[in-house]
Amino acid sequence: MKTKAAIVYETGKPIEIDELELEGPGEGEVLIRYEYAGMCHSDLHVVTGDLAGRLPIVLGHEGAGVIEEVGPGVTRVQAGDPVVCSFIPNCGTCRYCATGRQSICDLGATILDGHLPSGRFPRKGPRGEYGGMCMLGTFSQYGVIHQSSVVKIDGDLPLDKAALVGCGVPTGWGSAVNTANVRAGDTVAVYGVGGIGINAVQGARYAGAKNVIAIDPVELKRTKALEFGATHAFASAGEAAMALPDLTRGQGADSAIITMGVVDKETVEAAFYATGKDGITVLTGLGPLMENTIQVSGSMLTLFRKTIKGSLFGDCNPTTDIPRILGLYQSGDLKLDELITKTYTLDQVNEGYADLEAGKNIRGVIVHEH
Numbered sequence: 001m002k003t004k005a006a007i008v009y010e011t012g013k014p015i016e017i018d019e020l021e022l023e024g025p026g027e028g029e030v031l032i033r034y035e036y037a038g039m040c041h042s043d044l045h046v047v048t049g050d051l052a053g054r055l056p057i058v059l060g061h062e063g064a065g066v067i068e069e070v071g072p073g074v075t076r077v078q079a080g081d082p083v084v085c086s087f088i089p090n091c092g093t094c095r096y097c098a099t100g101r102q103s104i105c106d107l108g109a110t111i112l113d114g115h116l117p118s119g120r121f122p123r124k125g126p127r128g129e130y131g132g133m134c135m136l137g138t139f140s141q142y143g144v145i146h147q148s149s150v151v152k153i154d155g156d157l158p159l160d161k162a163a164l165v166g167c168g169v170p171t172g173w174g175s176a177v178n179t180a181n182v183r184a185g186d187t188v189a190v191y192g193v194g195g196i197g198i199n200a201v202q203g204a205r206y207a208g209a210k211n212v213i214a215i216d217p218v219e220l221k222r223t224k225a226l227e228f229g230a231t232h233a234f235a236s237a238g239e240a241a242m243a244l245p246d247l248t249r250g251q252g253a254d255s256a257i258i259t260m261g262v263v264d265k266e267t268v269e270a271a272f273y274a275t276g277k278d279g280i281t282v283l284t285g286l287g288p289l290m291e292n293t294i295q296v297s298g299s300m301l302t303l304f305r306k307t308i309k310g311s312l313f314g315d316c317n318p319t320t321d322i323p324r325i326l327g328l329y330q331s332g333d334l335k336l337d338e339l340i341t342k343t344y345t346l347d348q349v350n351e352g353y354a355d356l357e358a359g360k361n362i363r364g365v366i367v368h369e370h
Helices: 041-048 106-110 159-166 168-179 197-207 219-227 237-247 265-274 298-303 318-330 346-357
Strands: 002-008 016-022 029-039 063-070 082-085 123-125 128-132 142-146 150-152 187-191 211-215 232-234 253-258 275-283 307-310 340-344 363-367
Touching: 002 123, 002 346, 016 142, 016 346, 029 159, 029 346, 041 346, 063 159, 082 159, 150 318, 159 168, 159 318, 159 340, 159 363, 168 197, 168 253, 168 275, 168 318, 187 197, 187 237, 187 265, 197 211, 197 219, 197 253, 211 219, 211 237, 219 232, 232 237, 237 265, 253 265, 265 275, 340 346, 346 363
Parallel strands: 187 211, 187 253, 211 232, 253 275, 275 307, 340 363
Antiparallel strands: 002 016, 016 123, 029 063, 029 142, 029 363, 063 082, 082 150, 123 128
16 A cells, blocks of 8 residues: 655755555554654654664654554454554563563664564565654655554544654653652752653642742743643753752752753753762653763762663553553643644654754644545
């Protein structure tokens, strides 16, 4: 069958729209009709070359849709099931899945190469074999993906909102709830409150933090952060640092979560020094892969017993945490509707990312036409 898709052929160049040929599902694979796809900054990292993967690649790693067909051996879903795509696959049997660490499943090692676990590329086009971002490629009308990348959800959930729970929502939420282990009464500073950081704000609020400090130079994002549970909002790390002593009786933040679109060493340093004794600095955002972005005092790390910790997918387990987070949405404890600033057609993908870079969107969503 044929499918229209948004593709990176060359880093530094605009995303292109092409029609590709899609093979049917093989062993353990499913054919999915994508309905919605979230526009996450990680895809932009591929466009700019900050994340180096095999090209050409179909972008999109945040999405939801309906299973059209299942291949031999598929047990997790069946045709007709509504699903959310998990940008990290989870096999359920590797060392990490078996010990409750699905976000670092061994299958995730090749997600930037874009082939399925079997090694094949189901999409073909004018330049040969095409990969899919995170083995998904949700910026496509249809896809063939592995069953380890889908989570069945309740049929009454709106798929445009559910799509966001494939990456941005659990990544931010879990950065606060899981990685930073925010507790009632804590003070939490969130650096960068876009599509991921805004959910770190939600997670910290839900965990009972007394002070949730949002830091972002974009006024729209600071305003939105206050609507999502932030108690204070500042335009710069310097402004936040000046306010912290009064807010914490001189103790500093219990945790600092870095969720900005492109992480730099200045922000990491500011976040580290914003935390007090036993403070946790969580790195969730990405920067150029080979650039060193951590340069802090090792003595202070030791003497103040501080921690710097990376967080992938918010340390969430997709098979359980995606339904759990959607359940919080259903109960009114988590905002999803308000995350979507604007929707785009697939042909408007470059416009959507221009809006993201200009700070106009919390989350843009592609609506697929069938």
